[in-house]
Amino acid sequence: MLRSILIYGLINSIILALTAIGFSLTYGISRVANFAHGALYVLAGFAAWVLFYRLGLNYYLALFLAVVMVALIGAALYRFALIRVRGMPISEIIVTFALGTALLELLRFFGLFGSNYGLPPLRRATLQLSGVPVDFQRVAVVVIGVVLIAALWLFTHYTKVGLAFRAIAQDEQAAMMVGIDPDRMATLSLGLGSALAAIAAVVLLPLGYIAAESGTNILVYAIAVCILGGLESPAGVIVASLLIGYAQILSVAYFGPHYQMIVALLAILVTLVFRPSGLFGRQKELEERV
Amino acid sequence: MLEVRDLMVFYENGLAINGVSLAVERGELVGVLGSNGAGKSTLMYTISGIILDRKLKEERRGGERITVFGEIVHRGEEITGLKASMRVRRGIVLCPERRRVFPESSVLENLKIGAYLRDRSEQREMLEYTWRLFPNLHRLRSRAAGFLSGGEQQMLAIGRALMAKPELLLLDEPLLGLAPAVQLKVIEAIRNIRELGITVLVADQYARPLLPIIDRGYVLESGSITLTGSGAELRENPDVRAAYFGV
Numbered sequence: 001m002l003r004s005i006l007i008y009g010l011i012n013s014i015i016l017a018l019t020a021i022g023f024s025l026t027y028g029i030s031r032v033a034n035f036a037h038g039a040l041y042v043l044a045g046f047a048a049w050v051l052f053y054r055l056g057l058n059y060y061l062a063l064f065l066a067v068v069m070v071a072l073i074g075a076a077l078y079r080f081a082l083i084r085v086r087g088m089p090i091s092e093i094i095v096t097f098a099l100g101t102a103l104l105e106l107l108r109f110f111g112l113f114g115s116n117y118g119l120p121p122l123r124r125a126t127l128q129l130s131g132v133p134v135d136f137q138r139v140a141v142v143v144i145g146v147v148l149i150a151a152l153w154l155f156t157h158y159t160k161v162g163l164a165f166r167a168i169a170q171d172e173q174a175a176m177m178v179g180i181d182p183d184r185m186a187t188l189s190l191g192l193g194s195a196l197a198a199i200a201a202v203v204l205l206p207l208g209y210i211a212a213e214s215g216t217n218i219l220v221y222a223i224a225v226c227i228l229g230g231l232e233s234p235a236g237v238i239v240a241s242l243l244i245g246y247a248q249i250l251s252v253a254y255f256g257p258h259y260q261m262i263v264a265l266l267a268i269l270v271t272l273v274f275r276p277s278g279l280f281g282r283q284k285e286l287e288e289r290v
Numbered sequence: 291m292l293e294v295r296d297l298m299v300f301y302e303n304g305l306a307i308n309g310v311s312l313a314v315e316r317g318e319l320v321g322v323l324g325s326n327g328a329g330k331s332t333l334m335y336t337i338s339g340i341i342l343d344r345k346l347k348e349e350r351r352g353g354e355r356i357t358v359f360g361e362i363v364h365r366g367e368e369i370t371g372l373k374a375s376m377r378v379r380r381g382i383v384l385c386p387e388r389r390r391v392f393p394e395s396s397v398l399e400n401l402k403i404g405a406y407l408r409d410r411s412e413q414r415e416m417l418e419y420t421w422r423l424f425p426n427l428h429r430l431r432s433r434a435a436g437f438l439s440g441g442e443q444q445m446l447a448i449g450r451a452l453m454a455k456p457e458l459l460l461l462d463e464p465l466l467g468l469a470p471a472v473q474l475k476v477i478e479a480i481r482n483i484r485e486l487g488i489t490v491l492v493a494d495q496y497a498r499p500l501l502p503i504i505d506r507g508y509v510l511e512s513g514s515i516t517l518t519g520s521g522a523e524l525r526e527n528p529d530v531r532a533a534y535f536g537v
Contacts, residue, residue, distance in 0.1 A: 166395055170392045171392060177383065178378060
């Protein structure tokens with residue numbers, strides 16, 4: 001029991017981190033809270049399904065193209081819609097939430113609910129991890145999650161665009177003074193954030209079904225992780241994913257599966273009451289230093 | 291190289307820049323002298339284009355209304371409406387007041403960010419120059435910029451601006467809040483930068499260290515230029531002496 005809680009807690013934490021990292025990254029760089037995050041996640045799954053089952057592409061190619069497509073849609077979301085309301089947070093949320101909802105309802109209209117659609121796992125196999133049976137896909141999720149987080153760290157520390165991302169997150173105007181264009185960076189950040197949502201979708205959806213309603217769940221989970229961790233903090237995403245991830249598995253083990261969402265919502269509530277900027281929220285601290 | 295014509299900048303509670311015209315020729319080191327609130331920073335933000343961003347943000351927020359009149363001409367082209375990043379591309383780079391280094395990034399990262407628009411070989415060239423200009427930055431290269439002293443941060447801010455390979459470097463209050471000995475180091479660096487062939491426009495309130503090194507200067511008082519002349523002329527001027535040297 002303890003061993004399976006440890007192992008499944010870790011898996012669940014990585015799933016949460018994968019779900020949230022795109023949302024957190026976009027917010028951290030461009031201060032846009034992308035409420036279409038969940039819709040883009042579902043769209044990526046649906047796109048992969050169409051490319052694989054309907055167009056008969058190679059599975060890996062289908063997943064790759066779905067990620068690229070959703071990245072472009074995310075970038076377009078900034079370039080054509082958000083750019084007009086930039087700097088007005090409420091309007092940004094309304095725009096992304098409205099487009100996200102419209103997209104999800106459109107997909108639902110085409111029958112994307114319940115268990116009609118699904119993606120196959122990378123491989124059908126079950127492994128024994130110190131006596132606990134774990135299917136291959138879940139192991140793949142952990143590996144992909146860890147590799148992705150490491151890759152993002154390298155990207156933001158060693159590439160020109162990555163360094164510019166961090167610069168603009170710290171002081172937008174100072175970044176403009178060395179020639180970084182905030183609109184270009186925001187477009188890229190929406191694109192990258194959406195790509196991360198899509199990657200999460202194509203590795204996580206084989207564990208369940210592609211359904212419009214999971215878009216809302218994903219959004220709530222992502223927001224819960226980001227609020228608990230501190231909205232723009234990458235380290236916060238990891239720590240908060242572990243906390244909520246294990247709390248969810250414990251609640252499942254002792255109370256039942258439908259407590260997962262309650263745990264996430266409770267995390268939001270408790271954080272906002274006791275520590276509104278989150279565990280690693282650094283906005284206040286930064287303001288003081290100026 | 292740079293010409294500002296009849297510039298006026300209004301904030302909601304008054305006029306920040308009132309009919310300023312000035313010119314900077316290639317290779318010159320020009321000073322703008324003014325006390326707190328004289329409009330130095332507004333002038334610098336307007337020349338660098340940052341004010342356009344602030345104006346847009348204030349409009350979107352329903353905040354302060356900012357209005358800019360007049361013309362800024364760079365290499366014969368009007369750039370008054372050009373956004374900040376395009377001005378950096380043209381070689382106009384601002385090193386802002388209060389330094390604004392990226393506190394969580396290391397010294398080296400700050401400098402690399404400065405070279406965002408430049409290619410690898412230009413980055414290497416400017417990095418070598420910056421290390422030579424500020425040897426202690428090299429020693430501190432992996433420290434987070436937020437943990438540097440004020441003087442070190444100022445040097446880093448200047449270094450970051452240099453990494454953008456400026457043709458015209460705008461220095462806004464580079465001496466503010468520094469100990470006199472550190473001020474002299476910064477002055478020495480400015481002299482050095484000018485010898486590299488970079489045109490410099492520097493705004494500050496510290497006349498004593500600044501006047502000896504500038505070719506020409508403008509005195510800015512409540513948004514207007516009240517006096518102009520060579521560094522030596524300004525140093526001899528009784529009004530300047532009264533206002534800035536306390537004699």
